[in-house]
Amino acid sequence: MSIDLKTIKHISKLSRISVDEKRAEKLADDLNSIFEFIEKLNELKTDDVKPLTSIAETTLKFRSDEIKSKNIREQIIKNSPEDNEDYFVVPKVIE
Amino acid sequence: MSDITKQSLTELVENIKKKKLSSTDVTKAFIRRSEKSSELNAYITDDFTSALDKAKKFDQNPNLDLKLPGIPMAVKDLFCTKNVKTTAGSKILNNFVPTYESTVTENIWNEGAILLGKLNCDEFAMGSSNETSHFGNVQNPIDKNLVPGGSSGGSASAVAGQLTPITIGTDTGGSIRQPASFTGIVGLKPTYGSCSRYGIVAFASSLDQAGPMAQNVKDCALLQEVISTYDPKDSTSINFKRNHYSKELTKNIKGKKIGIPKEYRVDGMPKEIEDLWQKGIQYAKDCGAETIDISLPHTSYALPTYYIVAPAEASSNLARYDGVKYGYRAKGENLIDMYEKTRSEGFGAEVQRRIMIGTYVLSSGYYDAYYLKAQKVRKLIKNDFDEAYKKVDAILTPSTPSSAFKIGEKTNDPVSMYLNDIFTVPVNLAGLPGISIPAGHDTKGYPLGLQIIGKAFDEQNILNIAFAMEEKINFKNKITDWWIK
Numbered sequence: 001m002s003i004d005l006k007t008i009k010h011i012s013k014l015s016r017i018s019v020d021e022k023r024a025e026k027l028a029d030d031l032n033s034i035f036e037f038i039e040k041l042n043e044l045k046t047d048d049v050k051p052l053t054s055i056a057e058t059t060l061k062f063r064s065d066e067i068k069s070k071n072i073r074e075q076i077i078k079n080s081p082e083d084n085e086d087y088f089v090v091p092k093v094i095e
Numbered sequence: 096m097s098d099i100t101k102q103s104l105t106e107l108v109e110n111i112k113k114k115k116l117s118s119t120d121v122t123k124a125f126i127r128r129s130e131k132s133s134e135l136n137a138y139i140t141d142d143f144t145s146a147l148d149k150a151k152k153f154d155q156n157p158n159l160d161l162k163l164p165g166i167p168m169a170v171k172d173l174f175c176t177k178n179v180k181t182t183a184g185s186k187i188l189n190n191f192v193p194t195y196e197s198t199v200t201e202n203i204w205n206e207g208a209i210l211l212g213k214l215n216c217d218e219f220a221m222g223s224s225n226e227t228s229h230f231g232n233v234q235n236p237i238d239k240n241l242v243p244g245g246s247s248g249g250s251a252s253a254v255a256g257q258l259t260p261i262t263i264g265t266d267t268g269g270s271i272r273q274p275a276s277f278t279g280i281v282g283l284k285p286t287y288g289s290c291s292r293y294g295i296v297a298f299a300s301s302l303d304q305a306g307p308m309a310q311n312v313k314d315c316a317l318l319q320e321v322i323s324t325y326d327p328k329d330s331t332s333i334n335f336k337r338n339h340y341s342k343e344l345t346k347n348i349k350g351k352k353i354g355i356p357k358e359y360r361v362d363g364m365p366k367e368i369e370d371l372w373q374k375g376i377q378y379a380k381d382c383g384a385e386t387i388d389i390s391l392p393h394t395s396y397a398l399p400t401y402y403i404v405a406p407a408e409a410s411s412n413l414a415r416y417d418g419v420k421y422g423y424r425a426k427g428e429n430l431i432d433m434y435e436k437t438r439s440e441g442f443g444a445e446v447q448r449r450i451m452i453g454t455y456v457l458s459s460g461y462y463d464a465y466y467l468k469a470q471k472v473r474k475l476i477k478n479d480f481d482e483a484y485k486k487v488d489a490i491l492t493p494s495t496p497s498s499a500f501k502i503g504e505k506t507n508d509p510v511s512m513y514l515n516d517i518f519t520v521p522v523n524l525a526g527l528p529g530i531s532i533p534a535g536h537d538t539k540g541y542p543l544g545l546q547i548i549g550k551a552f553d554e555q556n557i558l559n560i561a562f563a564m565e566e567k568i569n570f571k572n573k574i575t576d577w578w579i580k
Contacts, residue, residue, distance in 0.1 A: 007455075008451075011455050012451065014454045014458060015447075015450050016417070016434040017435060017438045017439050017447055017451070018432075018435035018438075019447075031448070031452060031455070033508075034402060034452060034510060037398070037402070037510050038402055038465070039399075040395070041396060041400065041403075041468050041469065042468075044396060046468060046471040046475070049472075049475060050474060051467055051470035051471045051474060052470050052473040052474035053470060054301070054331075055477075056288050058288075058333065060330050061327070063327065072194070075195075076194075078192070079191055079192060079194075079420070079421035079422070080420055081422070081423070082424065088419050088420060090430055091427055091428070091429050091430050091432075091433050092429070093429075
């Protein structure tokens with residue numbers, strides 16, 4: 001299997017990370033060597049193995065749906081790159 | 096006392112409790128040494144002024160019943176600290192000042208400790224050499240131009256260099272144990288679910304654990320006792336009966352069965368690592384333990400599994416960095432363009448690489464072939480350990496396949512960098528506790544570590560084995576203070 005530039009462009013789009021041509025080539029090289037290494041897993045037959053989805057093997061606990069943090073609007077907005085009163089500001093979405 | 100920074104945590108606690116030292120004395124000493132150690136680049140952010148204020152305040156009305164009374168300590172910059180900048184070693188969080196505190200650090204401050212500052216690490220804890228940090232690489236106190244390991248490289252460097260008496264790191268695939276091994280200190284990765292992940296910048300949620308790094312096993316046990324608590328704020332935190340690790344620490348490990356897994360004898364492993372391992376086996380026997388040859392047949396599949404599972408989880412966790420709610424934002428022509436440029440400029444090369452791997456293995460058409468396959472192999476790896484633990488109480492291996500390497504030596508070859516974690520990664524995949532203790536030196540005089548892996552929730556047992564072996568090993572770290580101005 002080989003990851004070509006078209007695939008890199010596709011993954012970059014899905015990842016929302018813009019990648020120029022030069023970096024795309026380097027990434028393709030890196031990913032190919034990493035996937036070559038990952039392919040080793042295909043040596044194993046795993047049809048009958050149940051996947052491990054959680055290491056803790058405990059069921060998630062329920063808690064009551066109560067508001068514990070009140071009036072933290074200021075804290076939430078504090079680190080925003082751009083805000084306007086109580087809102088996060090983003091580039092215009094609707095024309 | 097001029098040699099305050101040379102004292103272990105246990106000694107410092109005792110001296111403060113006996114009022115031979117004040118918190119101010121101790122805090123001043125570590126600040127002074129930290130200030131003279133800028134060449135190590137161990138800190139990203141210092142909080143010295145505030146630390147000194149807190150120490151003075153502590154001394155005015157000292158509560159000497161606490162476990163860490165007035166002890167100053169710096170922590171990895173992956174733990175959110177309220178009102179103190181938390182970067183995760185990334186440009187994308189360069190201006191992030193949390194409005195809340197991680198549970199683990201909260202536990203530490205509640206026991207009387209004082210924050211010295213935030214320690215350098217690989218960006219989002221992705222790296223094995225601390226070279227992926229946006230804030231520059233960290234020097235190993237052992238030798239100039241030597242990596243301290245990673246991702247908790249700043250933490251390891253700061254403890255080995257005596258800039259902080261103890262610290263906490265995080266370990267996703269070896270990020271506490273490998274740097275501990277490279278710098279000649281002790282590092283414990285607890286059982287998954289032992290320490291809360293609340294307020295820790297997430298990398299791979301099913302693998303991440305916080306843990307202590309210290310000069311010796313006893314200090315490590317004390318810190319583990321403080322940080323390991325059940326926390327409802329972390330849905331994977333586990334409510335089990337936690338030991339008083341430092342109080343229950345014993346060197347009596349007579350009759351303990353220690354497994355030696357043959358699969359850890361990997362191709363191309365330097366002879367000095369094999370020799371160290373053999374010495375470790377002898378030390379364990381000298382302590383009264385019995386060693387038994389065991390097999391962990393899927394060991395060689397652990398790294399390929401890890402490099403699917405960890406990037407997959409990372410790609411999902413790091414989706415939150417979109418330049419909207421916090422962190423770095425680049426200018427863009429529209430919303431999507433802003434996202435793409437923010438993430439392209441804000442993340443470093445290794446983080447981008449892993450997000451891309453993760454996105455790919457989770458993408459339509461590839462999920463079954465990669466992610467599901469990896470989860471199945473992960474099960475096989477865990478089964479190996481379950482089988483082994485029917486016969487033994489713990490497992491002894493080298494911590495790393497080599498000693499610390501030079502800065503820049505492996506940066507162009509991601510796979511060779513990943514191979515560093517070959518002995519540590521299986522432990523994270525199986526959710527087990529593992530401790531690295533310094534056990535000898537290679538021919539260059541660089542430290543080498545041994546790893547003791549335990550059953551889930553059996554931290555006390557591996558701490559005891561480490562404690563017993565530590566005495567027999569009698570390791571002395573060779574620190575020359577070459578970086579001190």
